[in-house]
Structures are given as structure tokens and as C-alpha cells.
Amino acid sequence: MPERTVTVASEVGLHARPAALVAKTAAAQAVPVTIAKDGGDPVQAASVLNLMTLAAGQGDTVVIAAEGDGAQEAVDAVADVVAQDLDG
Template structure:
């Protein structure tokens, strides 16, 4: 299963606006994407509630994973988003 490790760049972490943007982008993909911190169970990246309960803060490393046709491209897109400052 392809994975991407990425550091959360948004100063507020994956909460509020950044969580909404990531969830929307993940839900738009043709494959289901999960996200987890190294010490947690994965949650659906397309779920705002899942992202917020993950508790990923600024500077935390998260692991994105997906399986199926288009998984690599979907993960690349989402990794770029999570690694961007989404606060503004």
C-alpha cells in the first residue's frame, strides 16, 4: 500500500479551516485515503471529524495511505496540501 509521510505545515495543525480543505480534497479523490500519526489508528482523510480527532498539530508527522488505481497521484496531491500553510 503506497504511503506518504508529511509534516503538517499549518500553524493550527489539522483543525478548522485546514481540516476542511484537506477533507474536501481527500473526498474528491477516486481512492479512499487514510491518515494517521505514528502512534494512532488511521482515520478517513475525507472526514473533517476524523481529521480533528486525530490531533495532528503544527510540525507533527502524519502518514497518508491509499490503495488502488490512482493512489500514488492522490497521495502526492494530498501530501502537498498537508505540507502547505493552509492558515491564510
């Protein structure tokens, strides 16, 4: 199962606008994508509510994972969004 660890770049963390952009990216993938705060339980990354309940702030480490055909591409797409400063 491909996974990638990434640091949350947005100043507000995975809240509001950044969470919506991450969820939209995850929902567009061919396979379900999960995200977990380092050491926490994974949640579906396509849900804004799930992302906000992670309480992942700027500088926190999250693990993004997926399984199935296209999983690596899905993980990379979501990880790239999380690693961007989306506050603008």
C-alpha cells in the same frame, strides 16, 4: 500500498479550515485516502471530524496512504495540502 509521511505545516494543525481543505482534497480522489498520526491508527482523510480527532498539530508527522488505481496520485494530492501552511 502507496504512502507518504509528511509534516503538518499549518500553525493550527489539522483543525478548522486546514482540516476542511484536506478533507475536500481527499474526498475528490478516485480512491479512499487514510491519514494517521505517526504511530497512530489511520482514519479516513475525507472526514473533517476524523481529521480534527487526530489532534495533529503543527510540526507533527502524519502518514497518508491509499490503495487501488490512482492511489499514488491520491496520496500525493493530500500530502501536498497537508504540507502547506493553510492558515491564510
